[in-house]
Amino acid sequence: MDITIIGLGYVGLVNAIFLASLGNNIVGYDIDKNKISLLREGVVSIEEVGLQDLLDKFHKNLRFTSNYKDSIRNADNIFICVDTPSKEDGSVDLSNFYNVLDNIKNASNKDQNIIIKSTVPIGQNKLTKQYLEKDSLFKYEVISFPEFLSQGKALEGLINPYRMIFGVSSSNGANVAKRISQAYLTKKVPVMITSSENAELIKYASNCFLATKISYINNISQLCKACGADINKVSKAMSLDPRIGSEFLNAGIGFGGSCFPKDTKALINIEQRYGVDNSLLKSVMKINDDQISIFMNEFFSKFKRLSNLKIGILGVAFKGDCEDVRNSQATVIMRMLLDKNAKLTVYDPLAMDNCENLFSRHQHIKYVDYISDVLKDADVVFILNDCNEFKELKAYDFISLMKKPIIFDGRNLFKLEDMIGIEYHSIGRNVVLIK
Numbered sequence: 108m109d110i111t112i113i114g115l116g117y118v119g120l121v122n123a124i125f126l127a128s129l130g131n132n133i134v135g136y137d138i139d140k141n142k143i144s145l146l147r148e149g150v151v152s153i154e155e156v157g158l159q160d161l162l163d164k165f166h167k168n169l170r171f172t173s174n175y176k177d178s179i180r181n182a183d184n185i186f187i188c189v190d191t192p193s194k195e196d197g198s199v200d201l202s203n204f205y206n207v208l209d210n211i212k213n214a215s216n217k218d219q220n221i222i223i224k225s226t227v228p229i230g231q232n233k234l235t236k237q238y239l240e241k242d243s244l245f246k247y248e249v250i251s252f253p254e255f256l257s258q259g260k261a262l263e264g265l266i267n268p269y270r271m272i273f274g275v276s277s278s279n280g281a282n283v284a285k286r287i288s289q290a291y292l293t294k295k296v297p298v299m300i301t302s303s304e305n306a307e308l309i310k311y312a313s314n315c316f317l318a319t320k321i322s323y324i325n326n327i328s329q330l331c332k333a334c335g336a337d338i339n340k341v342s343k344a345m346s347l348d349p350r351i352g353s354e355f356l357n358a359g360i361g362f363g364g365s366c367f368p369k370d371t372k373a374l375i376n377i378e379q380r381y382g383v384d385n386s387l388l389k390s391v392m393k394i395n396d397d398q399i400s401i402f403m404n405e406f407f408s409k410f411k412r413l414s415n416l417k418i419g420i421l422g423v424a425f426k427g428d429c430e431d432v433r434n435s436q437a438t439v440i441m442r443m444l445l446d447k448n449a450k451l452t453v454y455d456p457l458a459m460d461n462c463e464n465l466f467s468r469h470q471h472i473k474y475v476d477y478i479s480d481v482l483k484d485a486d487v488v489f490i491l492n493d494c495n496e497f498k499e500l501k502a503y504d505f506i507s508l509m510k511k512p513i514i515f516d517g518r519n520l521f522k523l524e525d526m527i528g529i530e531y532h533s534i535g536r537n538v539v540l541i542k
């Protein structure tokens with residue numbers, strides 16, 4: 108299949124390279140000229156397991172351009188993969204999306220299939236068709252094809268997806284959807300071809316359900332702390348019931364990233380517009396914000412003045428083993444500490460460059476190359492995401508390197524019984540004190 112992919116962020120780039128590896132001919136467009144020149148040199152601009160190898164092997168099936176006319180003019184199938192961030196009021200900022208539609212209107216010279224992968228509000232598929240066809244000589248078949256991949260496991264999510272959802276409004280649209288699903292060569296995956304409204308809502312409802320699950324367990328973690336129970340034991344036992352399941356049941360400092368916060372706020376806004384009760388999702392966001400305050404109140408009640416402390420930070424990305432610091436709970440906590448004049452020594456295996464850019468080389472942040480540099484002579488260490496490398500640490504590492512081993516673990520990476528000899532603060536569990 109010949110496919111043009113507009114927007115080579117996580118969704119666009121991973122889909123482009125994956126589809127090319129299956130023999131499809133892909134044109135990838137991005138507005139960012141640096142990204143395009145790197146890709147032309149064969150360099151993948153994001154950290155995703157296996158992606159660079161696939162590009163090395165299948166680059167012949169890919170052509171990258173930053174000329175939108177060139178990418179659109181003769182395309183039969185155009186995937187829109189640009190980001191749709193939140194506005195101040197939580198509603199969806201569609202300016203990138205409409206820029207793409209304007210480019211299509213300017214450049215196309217034939218009927219085309221437009222496949223929406225960006226997360227867009229309910230009704231946007233139909234509005235897109237109207238917008239494109241207004242004063243145009245051409246017809247556009249607009250298909251909603253929401254993305255469900257997770258950063259860090261993106262290729263795995265395309266090779267073995269849980270489901271493929273297409274939103275269409277005609278039988279021709281359904282045929283295009285079938286051809287697209289075949290281009291992914293995925294075996295035995297449920298494919299649902301449904302209305303565009305259903306497809307658009309399935310994406311929001313799925314992300315917000317997972318966000319709700321996290322806030323639910325975080326709310327129970329608050330109760331655990333109050334009554335002396337242990338959230339890890341409680342969630343472990345709950346997860347043994349297959350109706351509940353073990354995924355997205357880890358208590359912590361809350362969800363971040365470029366999807367859950369944005370999509371939950373968007374659905375709150377959408378429900379309000381339709382006059383539907385949005386109090387559940389508002390609570391999901393409130394609990395998510397409270398997780399940081401509760402965690403930091405525990406820290407600030409112990410440490411009143413921070414300027415003389417060496418504070419270590421392990422993990423700045425919004426989740427472990429990922430480079431993305433957008434909406435990361437870790438960066439919120441770092442700002443709270445910096446506002447109180449703290450000096451931070453920071454390590455994350457993948458996200459250091461992005462963190463440095465975010466904090467514009469803040470003079471109170473020192474970036475180091477090893478965990479041991481964070482621990483060495485530190486007065487206190489924060490663990491803020493669940494990198495595999497951090498999980499390997501043992502109590503002895505903290506005891507032997509730190510000035511006094513005091514840990515604030517925002518991701519509950521260790522069992523309480525393994526933290527003897529450390530002052531260990533975590534989420535929804537009793538504090539372990541040094542005897």
Ligand code: UGA
Pocket residue numbers: 254255256257258259314317321354355356357358359360361362363364365366367425426427
């Ligand atoms: C999420 C969804 O999982 C994907 O299915 C979806 O396609 C994607 O959003 C999207 O809309 O593009 P992602 O944002 O990459 O994927 O990250 P997740 O692995 O879902 O984690 C989100 C946040 O929840 C992270 O901050 C993570 O630390 C937190 N989390 C996750 C918890 O606090 N507890 C958990 O048990 C699981």
